[in-house]
Amino acid sequence: MKLIELGSDDKKFRTIKFKENGLNLILGKRNSEDSKSTYNGVGKSLALYLVQFCLGTKANKKITNKIPNVNFYLKFRIDGINYTAKRNTTKQSVITLNDETLKLLDFNSKMLSLLFEVPEELSKISFRSLISRFLRTRKEEYNDFDSFVVKEQEDRSLLSNSFLLGLDAIKVQRKFEFKEEFTKIDKLRKVLQKDEIFNSVFGIEGEISLKINELEKKISILEDDLSSFKVAENYKDIQEETKKLSFEIKQHVNIISINKELLSNIEQSIKINPISNKNEVIEFIKRVEIELNINIQDRINQVNEFHESIIKQRTSRFENEKKKLADEILLHEKLVGELEKKYNQNLKYINEHGGLEDFTSINLKLNDFKFNLDRIKKSSELIANYKKRGDEIKLFLAQDNLSTTTYLENISNTLIKEITDNFSELVKIFYINKFGGISIENNSGDNKLRYSIEARIQDDSSDGINEVKIFCFDLLLLTMKKNHKVKFLFHDSRLFSDMDTHQRFPALKLANKLGEQGFQYIASLNQDTYEMLEKEQDESDFKSIIKDNIIIELSSDNDESRLLGVHIDLEY
Structure with a gap:
């Protein structure tokens, strides 16, 4: 999948046409005549969000309120076939894909099948989680190398990351499903134990069977009474x-x-x-x-x-x-x-006889005993079944734990080596004397995580190194091409703003070189980053890598220079 064009039916919108290969830069500039002006709000980050918007991200009422009834579209190519995804800011529940109107869920399901090679049993993985590995959008998504979606659960994040690294993601899903089932069973068991009737006998050795026997005897006596009961009308x-x-x-x-x-x-x-x-x-x-x-x-x-x-x-x-x-x-x-x-x-x-009220009273008492007996029996049976299932899950987890250890040992010299070597090679582009690598271990703890995956760069707590680690990890997912057909990566300007100044140009140079492998790298840059690069690099390198790859300039000089053609403070 490569991006072709981001546009809108609003004529004020500044259409972005992406180059098919290599580096695509969106430059944000400030008003040259106003020293207090910034490049915030010109539309750099918005462009990234609108790509997500057209690719089925959740509905956003703030967009509806700020820019109602506007159509945005994204043109892209998958396996040589061109697609156009169009979405209206007011009618966000549907997306039109090549003239076929689909509900959001159906669109995401279709995109999942088009872009990712997901085995049938991997039912918990989603298109939105996977595509976000190539589209870090919000500020919080640039905090850690493995955090791509705000508030995404750790187990779901690990599922997507493992899948794109080529690891056995079914093991990831199986562990968190077992743990979720175990937690659910434990909660249900506790709810049953709080039942007023069952709680009075639960947990006391032998009390449950005694209570059941007592109720059965009472029921038998009352049934005999009813069978011989003669109702007198007078x-x-x-x-x-x-x-x-x-x-x-x-x-x-x-x-x-x-x-x-x-x-x-x-x-x-x-x-x-x-x-x-x-x-x-x-x-x-x-x-x-x-x-x-x-x-x-x-x-x-x-x-x-x-x-x-x-x-x-x-x-x-x-x-x-x-x-x-x-x-x-x-x-x-x-x-x-x-x-x-x-x-x-x-x-x-x-x-020898009884009244209807007496007959009814006996019946009510009998039904009450039967109800209590049934509830205690069912609760007791459920508790026993829950305990049995809980023991089975513990056994499955223990077996899966052993099989995971064996699995990781078996791929240590193949897939894990490939992952570590590729990441290490990317790190060497930035740091000659720093070691970089990825460790993948079995997580045998009492949690929902199957693997412990850590990307490390020596001294990675130092300023700017975390951004390099994020850049390298994202490129790793892209270039290893495990289980996906995505051939683009889109980063926001904040990645380069916080990156060590000496590592910005190597990163962009590497991104541009990706074009030789048929990949597309898109990033937004702030003017100060652009100007710093211009000072640090010779004119030829700067022109060929940076200047010549600017696909659009957005500025605060006037509204027409902004992405939307108007000045709007938009939260997304």
Whole structure:
């Protein structure tokens, strides 16, 4: 893949036509008459972003707000076939590729198949991650040699880097997939253990099986109860009638008790003699007659007859009341017997039958037990399955760890040597007395990374060397041509701004020489870098390498000199 042209349907936009091979420079200049002016905002970095925009980077609302409804296009060539990718700043969800409108996902999928030789089982790799290895765009992407996408996960970054180095990327994917599955299983297991029902028995030796047995017994008892349960339609009526019968029986029993108490009192009263001692009375009368010399015997006899009559009447009345009470007691005892018979019949019926509410209550309790049993059984089964799967993953990781060690040993004198030698040769162009190389080791740690890949240049903590390391690593991915058809590399001016001044020209000279191998190197330069190069190099070298390879100049002299043809502060 080589870039041909970046343009827009906005006539103010300054179209960029790329040379097919070698060095392509986009020069940013400041206003020569204004000492305070800068080359920021003229469009150097924007050009790089717009290439990414046309190649399916995620939607950006800031672009829509600043420059709505503008079409940008990128012309490029893959395997001798010309393509044009067109994208609208307002309708960013689709891209038109050679007149075929594709959703962003479909476009990226198609570009992946056109540009990269991805095996079917390598499902986690993406076009956007891979193409960004040739298009470092944002400032943060120039911090480390192996960081190409802002906030890209380490494991995904390693996947793309390994793939483009020609390493076994399936091993990379397999490790982070296993680790992700293991983490997911561990989280699910912890969620299950927090379940209110399961948590009450989980983790106690033997408690789970005991709880299951207990619930199964309770369920069996309730099922037997339900199978013999007889629902009485008039259950409530009989229940109410039984309550009334109980109340009536108590009333009659109370009456019987009171009447028996009255009867006992009457019997006691009958036994009482109103004249306690008749002989004593006669003796008393005789003394009175002697002392008073009067005869009261006749009168006494009359009184005695009167009292005898009263006693007879009293006794007769008590006997009548006694008979009346005895009859009433017999009547109430008879009623109690009849009521108790009916009461006992109702109790027997109630004990043998049940109401719909009771039936429903038993059913609810049964269902509750069944639900709890099912949840505990399933949770227990899942925990066991999760543990088994976790053990399997640990075994797979251990086996993969051993196979990776063997794999790296097997390619140490072939692919790894090729990678290290190529990187070392690139470093020698910049530093004669500094060693450069790439180490590739098995990462056996408890993480998602299969390989530990380190690009090193002696004293690489010194100022400017990190930029050389980035430059060399990116060229390595490009020129080794492992699993890809990309033949261009696009760097922003910040790479050269921070690079050691003595290494800028060798880098650009090497980039230009790439044209001999059919590669295309595109970079933006700031005016101060350009002027420094001009001072340091002889006129002939400067002209042939730098000046003659400028494809467009952007400046802040006027709006027409900017990439968009207008002055817009745009974040991307």
